[in-house]
Amino acid sequence: MLAIQMVDLKRQYAHIKQEVDTAIQNVINNTAFINGPDVNAFAVELAQYLGVKHVIPCANGTDALQIALMALGLKPGDEVITPSFTYIATVEVVALLGLQPIFVDVDMDTMTMNIDSLKAAVTPKTKAIIPVHLYGQSAHMEPLLAIAKEHQIPVVEDNAQAIGGTYTFSDGTTKMNGSMGTIGCTSFFPSKNLGCYGDGGAIFTNDDALADELKMIANHGQKVRYYHERVGCNSRLDTIQAAVLRIKLKHLDRYNNSRRAAADFYDAAFSNHPNIKTPFRAAYSKHVFHQYTIQLHQVDRDALIQFLADHKIPSMIYYPVSSHEQKMLAAFGGANFKLPTTDALNQCVLSLPIHSELSDEELSFITQTVLNGIKAQQ
Numbered sequence: 001m002l003a004i005q006m007v008d009l010k011r012q013y014a015h016i017k018q019e020v021d022t023a024i025q026n027v028i029n030n031t032a033f034i035n036g037p038d039v040n041a042f043a044v045e046l047a048q049y050l051g052v053k054h055v056i057p058c059a060n061g062t063d064a065l066q067i068a069l070m071a072l073g074l075k076p077g078d079e080v081i082t083p084s085f086t087y088i089a090t091v092e093v094v095a096l097l098g099l100q101p102i103f104v105d106v107d108m109d110t111m112t113m114n115i116d117s118l119k120a121a122v123t124p125k126t127k128a129i130i131p132v133h134l135y136g137q138s139a140h141m142e143p144l145l146a147i148a149k150e151h152q153i154p155v156v157e158d159n160a161q162a163i164g165g166t167y168t169f170s171d172g173t174t175k176m177n178g179s180m181g182t183i184g185c186t187s188f189f190p191s192k193n194l195g196c197y198g199d200g201g202a203i204f205t206n207d208d209a210l211a212d213e214l215k216m217i218a219n220h221g222q223k224v225r226y227y228h229e230r231v232g233c234n235s236r237l238d239t240i241q242a243a244v245l246r247i248k249l250k251h252l253d254r255y256n257n258s259r260r261a262a263a264d265f266y267d268a269a270f271s272n273h274p275n276i277k278t279p280f281r282a283a284y285s286k287h288v289f290h291q292y293t294i295q296l297h298q299v300d301r302d303a304l305i306q307f308l309a310d311h312k313i314p315s316m317i318y319y320p321v322s323s324h325e326q327k328m329l330a331a332f333g334g335a336n337f338k339l340p341t342t343d344a345l346n347q348c349v350l351s352l353p354i355h356s357e358l359s360d361e362e363l364s365f366i367t368q369t370v371l372n373g374i375k376a377q378q
């Protein structure tokens, strides 16, 4: 058995090596490194896949969120509601733009934005809501969108961890994650469900005017070359990354199904264990398991991590410090927010290896070692 990785990109590459190598070589042969034909082709293919009108590729997922907020025309001090239980990028861009992050709690089960907490946080100053489809589980979009609509607040979906996942509304309509809000954002960081071979990101919208604005912002605030209408930034997906993504997009559903199968294996091995709560799969969504994150009860988590490491099994705490407790956000009053579920999750979550190439042999070794590690503490 090879060394187990949190994400095994080498093995994934081995299956698509020929296709990828040829595509990259083509870009080099044509030296169309920036804005080559693959960039637009990928944007069109991804738009089709997601069922959205516009996909605007950009340099990374953090830029995607920043550009989305810039396009909404928010003013310094405007309030933006986000979970604290997320990767810091979601919140960092809010602070960077001089906006006020308003942290809300998450559900213990889905670990995504709690709807009551959201309701209570809306004020006349709320100018955007950023739900995060964390670990591959969709946020509960139907009630969230209803609240946003009632107060006419734009919704920016942070879909960096759940591309390819879906959400089903009570009328039976199913939509792709990232396609439901005013704007959707994603990251193609290598370890994401759809990852490239460097940095990359994209922004989605069905709104024509917003699409023009997003494109302009990502391109130095210009529509016509050298005529700059507003302050923007320089955020591009390079052609080599787009060429790789065009290939991997064709495999995305298979990759996500493999992740779901690995999650099934874990779930079965841990079912009814008194100390392990397996990831909740909300009936309204298709979980795509960017992470397989268990909640541990009455387990010394650090000791278990060490036990796994002793058996060469990596595991991670995503994330050891929640956003509102980060020093970065002290000036924004982060620590004043009371988020009991977020705090509780921080103490008990543990993410186990998950990727598209895990074998049953590896999965049984991991699950057995986790069970042994817990037993050793009792």
Ligand SMILES: *Cc1c(COP(=O)(O)O)cnc(C)c1O
Pocket (backbone or CB within 6 Å): 060, 061, 062, 063, 086, 087, 089, 090, 132, 158, 160, 161, 186, 187, 188, 189, 199, 200, 201
């Ligand atoms: C990865 C990630 C981002 C940022 O993406 P980058 O491409 O690394 O900038 C934003 N939000 C979430 C939830 C993420 O997981």
